[in-house]
Amino acid sequence: MSIRIKICGITRPEDGAEAARLGADAIGLVFYPKSPRNVSLVQAQAVIAALPPFVSVVALFVNPEREWVEEVLAHCSIDILQFHGEEAAAFCRSFQRPYLKAVRVKPGLDLTAAAAQYPDARGLLTDAFVEGAHGGTGTTFDWTLLPANLPLPLILSGGLDDQNIKQAVAAVRPAAVDVSSGVEAAKGIKDAARMAAFISGARHGAV
C-alpha cells in the first residue's frame, strides 16, 4: 500500500485545499488552545468545507475534557481523532471513532509496550520528546529507536520537512508521515512550495 501523508496544523481553508490538491491524504486540525495552530469550531468548519470529499480530517487533542471532544464531533465532520497527550486507551476509544495515539520518543521508552496499550488504535504516531511541550515543535528524534515490528501501523512525525522527508521514509518505511512546522511559512500558515516538496519527497522516498 502506498504511503499516506498527513499535513497537520491547518488553520486556513486555502491551505487545506492546497494540501489536498497537492495529494495529501489527510489534514489535521489542532483543537488545543495552547498551540499556535489552535482552531475554533468556526475556523475548523471553514477548513473542512473547502476540502474535496476524499481527504480525511483528523482532529488533534492534548489531554482534552470529554465534553470538548464531543462538542468538536457534534459540530465538525471529523474522520479520525488524534490524541497527543497522556490519554488512556479507555478514554481514546470511548468516542467510538477511529483514533491515532501519539507518543513522544526518547531513549529508554519501550515503543512496543506503548503501542500494546492501545490495541484498537489505527496507528501509533511517533513524535519527538521535548521537555515542556506536547508536540508541533519541529524537532526530530533518533529514528533508530523505532523497533522493526510495532504491533500498530507507524505514523512517523517530529521535525519532518521538505529537506529530510525522502531520507526519513527510505530509512524508516512508515505506513504514513505527518508534518506541521516543517511545511510552514509562519506558525499556522502553510507554504505551498514546501508542502509540494514534502509530498513529492514522501512519495519518492517510499519507492
Ligand SMILES: O=C(O)c1ccccc1N[C@@H]1O[C@H](COP(=O)(O)O)[C@@H](O)[C@H]1O
Ligand atoms: O501542531 C501543534 O501545535 C501541536 C501541538 C500539540 C501537540 C501536537 C502538535 N502537533 C503535532 O506534532 C507532531 C510533530 O509536529 P512537527 O512536524 O514537528 O511540527 C505532528 O503530529 C503534529 O501534528
